[in-house]
Amino acid sequence: MKMDGRLLMAWPSPKAADLGFVGEVARVDPTILRPLIDNNHIPVAMSVAADEFGQPYNINADTVAGELTAALGAExxxxxxxxxxxxxxxxxxxxxxxxxxxxxxxxxxEEGKVGGGMIPRVNCCMRSLAQGVTTASIINGRVPHSLLLEIMTDEGAGTMITG
Structure with missing residues (x-):
């Protein structure tokens, strides 16, 4: 089964036996996105990807975003x-x-100050930074204009992580 033109390929998560069809990103091929971006489109990618046998897996959306960011060479x-x-x-x-x-x-x-749902978010930020992304930010979408505050001001709207 091809999903999104094989933008993402998956493999089962070590927790798949307990959680079902939960996967991790095995590979990203951003070539399908390049013409869209070059023509001023904003692509939307789903956080479901198939393995080499066509089995679909649900992947954490933050993880997908981080892997795509790195694969596209984004700052x-x-x-x-x-x-x-x-x-x-x-x-x-x-x-x-x-x-x-x-x-x-x-x-x-290490001190246990980051927990719960923040762990996958922070891990994906660190992985992106390790792959060449300059900064990774976790921002609060409930704050009005948070995206503009993050990219257009020094104030920001959340936490910015640097390499």
Whole structure:
């Protein structure tokens, strides 16, 4: 089965036995996106990809976004989500970390300060940075104009992670 022109290829997640058809990105082939982008289209990719045998797998959407960002050679990954960003104290929404480097994020993860749904988001940001993306941001889409604040101001709208 071809899915999205084989933009993404998957393999089963180590947790697939417990979770069902959950996968991870095995490979990204962005050549199908290049003509769309070159012609000023904004492609939308689904977070479902097939393995080499055609078995479809659900993949974490943040992970897909990060892998596509890296494969396209983009400078910036922005994850628009429903949380403020990385918090110094998970229980204090006012403890937002505005900017942090990858080593600081790793330290916070080791200390258990990053947990729950933030783990896959932060992991995909770190993976993107390791593949050449310059900055990765986790921003709060519930804030009016958050995307504009993130890309057009020094204030930002969440947490920016740098390499």
């Amino acid at each position: 910036k990954l922005i994850l628009l989500t429903d949380v403020a960003g990385i918090l110094e104290d998970r229980d204090d929404p006012k403890s937002l970390v505005k900017e942090i480097d990858i080593n600081g994020v790793k330290k916070m993860m």
